[in-house]
Amino acid sequence: MVSPEMVYIRGEEMTTYCMDLILDKWIYPHVDTSKWEFFDLSCKSRDETDDQVLRDAVKAGKRVGSIFKEPTVTPSAEQRKSMGLKKALPSPNGAMRRGWNGITISRDTIHIEGLKLGFEKPVLFERHAVGGEYGAGYDTVGSGVLNTIFTAENGKTIVVDSRQLDNKSNAVVTYHNPLDNVEDMAHIFFQRCLEAEVTPYVVTKKTVFKWQEPFWLKFKEVFDEHYRAEFLGRGLILKTGGELQHLISDAATMQIIRWTGGGFGMAAHNYDGDMLTDEIAQIHRSPGFITSNLIGKNDDGSLIKEFEASHGTVADMWHAHLEGKETSLNPLGLVEALIGAMQHSVALHKGPHELHDFANKIRRCMHLAFTNGLGTRDLAGPEGLTTEKFVDAIAELLND
Ligand code: NAD
Incomplete structure (x- = not known):
C-alpha cells in the first residue's frame, strides 16, 4: 500500500x-x-x-x-x-x-x-486551542499603579483596568481569550456530540471570571440556532431540562469523578481543558x-x-x-x-x-x-x- x-x-x-x-x-x-x-x-x-x-x-x-x-x-x-x-x-x-x-x-x-x-460510554472533550494563561505576558513589579490600556487600530484607547499595587513584590499578568473561532469550535463540538450520542456541557468559571461569559454565550447561540432541535429529538438533553447546560469548572471536576457511566461531552477554555482532560485520563485508567x-x-x-x-x-x-x-x-x-x-x-x-x-x-x-x-x-x-x-x-x- x-x-x-x-x-x-x-x-x-x-x-x-x-x-x-x-x-x-x-x-x-x-x-x-x-x-x-x-x-x-x-x-x-x-x-x-x-x-x-x-x-x-x-x-x-x-x-x-x-x-x-x-x-x-x-x-x-x-x-x-x-x-x-x-x-x-x-x-x-x-x-x-x-x-x-x-x-x-x-x-x-x-x-x-x-x-x-473507567468510563462505560464515550466521554468527549473540546479544549479551546488558543488563548488564556499559555500566551500570557508577565513581570514581577514593586508597589505602584498598574494600568492595562488597549489601543485600537484607529488609535483610540480604552483603560481596561487600573489598580494600586501596595505589596513590595507583585506578579502581574496579561492574557486574552480570542473569540473569533469559538463559533467554529462550537459547531465541531455539537456535531461530535451528536455523532457519539452524548449530552453536551459547556464548562467555565464565568460566575466569578466574568470575562468568560462571551465564550458561553457563543456556544449557547450556536446550539439554540443549529442543534437544539436535533439534540431534543434524539433525547440527548432530557436530563438537562431540554437546554444546553453550563457547568461551573469546579463542579465539573467533581462530576467527572461521579459520572463514570460516561455519555457526556464538555467544552472548555484552554487551561481548564488541560486540567480536566488529565482528570478524565486518570478516571479512564491510563x-x-x-x-x-x-x-x-x-x-x-x-x-x-x-x-x-x-x-x-x-x-x-x-x-x-x-x-x-x-x-x-x-x-x-x-x-x-x-x-x-x-x-x-x-x-x-x-x-x-x-x-x-x-x-x-x-x-x-x-x-x-x-x-x-x-x-x-x-x-x-x-x-x-x-x-x-x-x-x-x-x-x-x-x-x-
Ligand atoms: P507523561 O504524560 O509523560 O506521564 C505522566 C505519568 O503517566 C507517568 O507516570 C507515565 O509513566 C504515565 N503514562 C503516560 N502515558 C502513558 C502510557 N501511554 N502508558 C503507560 N503509562 C503512561 O507526563 P510527564 O511525565 O509530566 O511529562 C514528561 C515529558 O513530556 C515532559 O518533558 C513534558 O514537557 C512532556 N509533555 C509533552 C506533551 C506533548 O508534547 N503534547 C504533553 C505533556 C507532557
Whole structure:
C-alpha cells in the first residue's frame, strides 16, 4: 500500500522509542511511506537548526493538512543546561496551534469492547486551542499603579483596568481569550456530540471570571440556532431540562469523578481543558486510553488535522529503560493518533481505501490483544506485557 502524503513529527524519549518500534514492525512491512515528510522536533534538532525545523514542520503541516505528532519535550532550565542547548526553547505545541489557526483540541476516551475501563460510554472533550494563561505576558513589579490600556487600530484607547499595587513584590499578568473561532469550535463540538450520542456541557468559571461569559454565550447561540432541535429529538438533553447546560469548572471536576457511566461531552477554555482532560485520563485508567487531536483551519477554509496522544514523553519509563529495566508503555493513544492521521490522509486524497482498512486492522489487533490478557501493565497489572513484547504481539497478529 502506498500512503498518500502525511507529516510525521518525531519527538523524544520513551514515546519516540516506542513509535520507532511500531514503525519498524507494524508499518514499514505493509505500507510504502515514501511520501511521508518527517520532522525531528527533539530539543537537540531544534537547537541545532535554531528552530528552523519547527518552522518547516508548521509550514509542511499547513500544506499537507494531515499530521501525526509524537509528544515532545519543552526543556526546563535544568534540561536546557543538561542538554547543552544554546537558548530556551518555547513549546512547539503553541507554535503549531498558532501556525495552523488552531480552533480546538478534541480529546476522547478510547473504548475496547468487552473490557471495563473507567468510563462505560464515550466521554468527549473540546479544549479551546488558543488563548488564556499559555500566551500570557508577565513581570514581577514593586508597589505602584498598574494600568492595562488597549489601543485600537484607529488609535483610540480604552483603560481596561487600573489598580494600586501596595505589596513590595507583585506578579502581574496579561492574557486574552480570542473569540473569533469559538463559533467554529462550537459547531465541531455539537456535531461530535451528536455523532457519539452524548449530552453536551459547556464548562467555565464565568460566575466569578466574568470575562468568560462571551465564550458561553457563543456556544449557547450556536446550539439554540443549529442543534437544539436535533439534540431534543434524539433525547440527548432530557436530563438537562431540554437546554444546553453550563457547568461551573469546579463542579465539573467533581462530576467527572461521579459520572463514570460516561455519555457526556464538555467544552472548555484552554487551561481548564488541560486540567480536566488529565482528570478524565486518570478516571479512564491510563493516559494511554485518551486521544488528542488538534483541528485548525487553512486559509481556504479547509480543516488541518493534527493527531497526537494526550500524554507526554513518558519520561519516567524512559529513565527506567536507560537503566536496563523493563517498561510497559500503553501505545493505544499514540497509535490511535497514527491511525487518525493515516485515515485523514486517505480521506484528503480519496484513497487508497486499503490503507484505511489496514489502519482499522491495527486497532482491531490492539483491542484483541487487550481483551485476551495481552495488554500493557497499566491495565493488565504486573502480568501485562512489556513495551517490546506488546509491539511484537501485534506485529504477529498483523501478519495473519
Ligand atoms: P507523561 O504524560 O509523560 O506521564 C505522566 C505519568 O503517566 C507517568 O507516570 C507515565 O509513566 C504515565 N503514562 C503516560 N502515558 C502513558 C502510557 N501511554 N502508558 C503507560 N503509562 C503512561 O507526563 P510527564 O511525565 O509530566 O511529562 C514528561 C515529558 O513530556 C515532559 O518533558 C513534558 O514537557 C512532556 N509533555 C509533552 C506533551 C506533548 O508534547 N503534547 C504533553 C505533556 C507532557
